[in-house]
Amino acid sequence: MFEVTFQNYTFQSPLMNASGVHCMTSEELNGLIDSRAGTFITKSVTRQKRQGNPEPRYYETTLGSINSMGLPNLGFDYYLDYVNEYQKNFSTPMFFSVASMSMQENIETLKKLEDSDFHGFTELNLSCPNVAGKPQVAYDFALTEQILTEIFSFYTKPLGVKLPPYFDIAHFDQIATILNKFPLTFVNSINSVGNGLIIDPDKEQVVIKPKEGFGGIGGEYIKPTALANVRAFYTRLNPSIQIIGTGGIVSGQDAFEHLLCGASMLQIGTQLYKEGTSVFARILDELAVIMDTKGYSNIQQFQGKLKTIEE
Incomplete structure (x- = not known):
């Protein structure tokens, strides 16, 4: 019922974690293997x-979260070692996320990955909004094209990019034109909405320490923006470039809407952080009820088939 074809592989579920959540250590990653994530x-x-950034750097609210993590991680070698062990025991391909402190470092990391035995999917994060003093690369269209040109001059493994939210139709058109020039495997849309601010009214202060309280907004707050970006790219990108929908997925209904807009896979961040890995089973159960009610026996029957209002 939940099978999805992603490039040349069929996953048993469209759900997965968003990079940054439940994936720091090998123990956390193993917990995802044991869940109903695809x-x-x-x-x-x-x-x-x-x-990463000083704490507190993550704060939950009723409708989502704010974070300014600053790319805390255990380093390239740690995750490559994990991947090598994983690939000995499992045939399901996994995703490797790269988001270095400079584009030159990104390129060096991708060259190492190219020369490694990794045979899954690579996600290049062009949209981290939470490193102090570092602008989001994907808002600079000329730089984005320059970087992708250099990367695809040597990188031959399946690679996609994680993008920030765009808010203007002209920007959808412009970035899609650039992305269509390259043999991308996927686009992941969206990363958190950058530089929001949440206030504790009792203390009359911000709730996170880095960047004077400014941070990426996730959760229910951002679902309409995420859906718009998923739909915009689904209708503009080459059919060979698939969409991973990320942002505001709390329920089976949210997952259904992302798929309806054209997403092939779905990443869950804030709600996974709040609920733990049981979130995948709950959302799939809720999605099954919706599909049964509508008479859908598989995701392909409604994926990408969002209707507009005609005159």
């Missing part, structure tokens, strides 16, 4: 281990 992704890696 596959999973590593923490975004940098060349060396990073502590």
Whole structure:
């Protein structure tokens, strides 16, 4: 019922974690293997281990979360070692996330990955909004094209990019034109909505420490923006570039809407952080009820088939 074809592989479920959640350590990654997620992704890696931003750097609210993590991770070698062990025991491909502190470091990391035995999917994060002093690369269209040109001059493994939210139709058109020039496997849309601010009214202060309280907004707050970006890219990108929908997936209804907009896979961040790995089973159960009610026996019957209102 939940099978989805992603490139040349069929996953048993469209659900997976969003990079940054439940994927720092091998123990957390193993917990995803034991869940009903179809596959999973590593923490975004940098060349060396990073502590990330000072705490508190994550805060939950009723409708979502704010974070300014600053790419904490255990370093490239740690995750590559994990991947090598995983691939000895499992045939389901996993995702490896790369989000280094500079584009040159990204390129060096991808060259190492190219020369390794990793045979899953690579996600290049062009949209981290939470590293102080570092702008989001994917808002600079010329730089994005330059980086992808250099990467695809040597990288031959399946690679996709994680994008920030875009808010203007012209920007959808412009970035899609650039992305269509490259043999991308997928686009992951969206990363958190950058530089929001949440206030504790009792203390009359911000709730996280880095960047004077500014951070990425996730959860229910961002679902309409996420859906718009998924739909915009589904209707603009080459059919060979699949969409991973991320943002505001709390229920089976949210998952259904992302799939209806054209997503092939779905990543869950804030709600996974709040609920733990049982979230995957709950959302799939809720999605099954919706599909049964509507008479759908598989996801392909409604994926991408969002209707507009005609005159």
